[in-house]
Amino acid sequence: MPIVVGIDVGGSTTKIVGLHKNEIISPLLVKANDPVASIYGALGKFLSINKLQLKRIERIMITGVGSSQIYEPLYDIPTGKVDEFHAIGKGGLFLTGLTRAIIVSMGTGTAFIIADQNGEKHIGGTGIGGGTLLGLSNKMLNIRHFDDLIEMAQSGNLANIDLNISDITKDRMETLPPEITASNFGKISDLATKPDIALGIINLVFQTIGMFAVFASRIYQTNNVVLTGNLTNVPQSQAIFDTLHELYRVNYHTPHNAEFATAVGATLSTPKEML
Numbered sequence: 001m002p003i004v005v006g007i008d009v010g011g012s013t014t015k016i017v018g019l020h021k022n023e024i025i026s027p028l029l030v031k032a033n034d035p036v037a038s039i040y041g042a043l044g045k046f047l048s049i050n051k052l053q054l055k056r057i058e059r060i061m062i063t064g065v066g067s068s069q070i071y072e073p074l075y076d077i078p079t080g081k082v083d084e085f086h087a088i089g090k091g092g093l094f095l096t097g098l099t100r101a102i103i104v105s106m107g108t109g110t111a112f113i114i115a116d117q118n119g120e121k122h123i124g125g126t127g128i129g130g131g132t133l134l135g136l137s138n139k140m141l142n143i144r145h146f147d148d149l150i151e152m153a154q155s156g157n158l159a160n161i162d163l164n165i166s167d168i169t170k171d172r173m174e175t176l177p178p179e180i181t182a183s184n185f186g187k188i189s190d191l192a193t194k195p196d197i198a199l200g201i202i203n204l205v206f207q208t209i210g211m212f213a214v215f216a217s218r219i220y221q222t223n224n225v226v227l228t229g230n231l232t233n234v235p236q237s238q239a240i241f242d243t244l245h246e247l248y249r250v251n252y253h254t255p256h257n258a259e260f261a262t263a264v265g266a267t268l269s270t271p272k273e274m275l
Contacts, residue, residue: 002058005046006266007039008087009066011108013230014038015260016046019267026050027260035066043074061266063087073275080271084262089113089120091265092226095255101224102216105262106130106231110209114220123216128208130231136201141194146234149198153236156199163187180247181207199236206231206240214248227254228261 003025008015012033018025026049032038039062047054060074063082073079092103093115100116102123108131114121130146137143143152163186166178184204188197213225231237232254241252257264 003052003056004058004267005043005060006082006087006263006268007042007060007062007064007067008084008260008263008266009035009039009062009064009069011035011065014042014064014066015263016042017257017260017263017267018046018050019264024257024260024264027257027263029259035069038066039070039074061269061271063262063266063269071275079275081273081275082266082269083272085111085113085122086120086269087262087265088228089115089265090268091261091263092228092255094264094268095228095257095261096224096226096253098224098226098253100222101226101253102213102220102222103226103228103261104209104213106209106227106229110212110229112212112216114216114222123220124212126208126212128205130229132205133201133231133234136204137198140197140201143198146230149201150234150236152195153198153202154195156193156195156197158196158199158203159187160189160192160196161185161187161200162203175247177247180243202234202236203240206234206237207244210241210244210252213252214244214250217248217250223249223251225250225252226258226261227252228258230259232258 003018003020014030017027030042057077059078061080061082063084088105089103103113105111109127109129111125112123137149143149162181163183165176165180165182
């Protein structure tokens with residue numbers, strides 16, 4: 001069975017998937033600071049886990065910021081470089097079965113792509129993302145790992161952090177319920193605990209990403225938004241996106257294997273360069 005391998009090479013993590021007859025095979029993540037080492041490490045792990053020989057790999061498609069470090073075919077297998085934004089768009093649609101959507105790639109920063117049957121287009125982005133989460137939690141809480149931040153936030157209370165509409169007016173606003181945030185960290189209290197601050201940081205990041213997605217959906221006239229990338233694994237994000245859905249009737253989709261969407265999209269893409 002010929003297999004197409006997609007590899008998404010990030011700054012600190014590399015993701016790899018196989019695709020055979022539209023079936024995803026063994027999505028894996030490898031952490032390494034050196035992109036070349038992580039690519040070969042991910043490929044070796046993929047082959048080992050699936051007990052595959054190199055001759056079973058039809059081609060390898062690589063994308064992401066670290067792909068610029070690769071100058072020759074991997075193990076003499078036909079190897080192509082894929083535009084990351086095209087891969088994000090294709091992967092998001094493939095994993096959801098949608099034909100048109102805003103695809104949001106939530107990594108260190110956040111990218112927004114409009115994707116449909118006519119292709120994929122990068123429409124913008126924001127520096128708010130995973131880097132923001134870790135940077136703020138490091139500086140404010142001395143927390144340097146996602147899992148620790150997520151665990152700490154579980155008992156947090158946003159009432160000690162954020163200023164809500166109900167805090168600034170007693171009148172009912174037509175488009176904004178009283179419990180909606182008016183200002184992130186706008187009411188931080190001296191009594192705020194570390195869990196409160198952790199939850200406030202998470203709320204700040206995901207509300208910003210979610211609202212950017214709302215604006216993009218309005219501009220490109222689609223109610224479907226696909227969430228991809230590592231930040232889809234932050235459990236507190238779901239309630240935030242649910243609230244935005246209720247407010248703006250935007251459908252936020254988080255597909256299975258969402259963190260591997262870009263690698264999946266790479267397997268489906270036409271390379272911009274064959275090595």
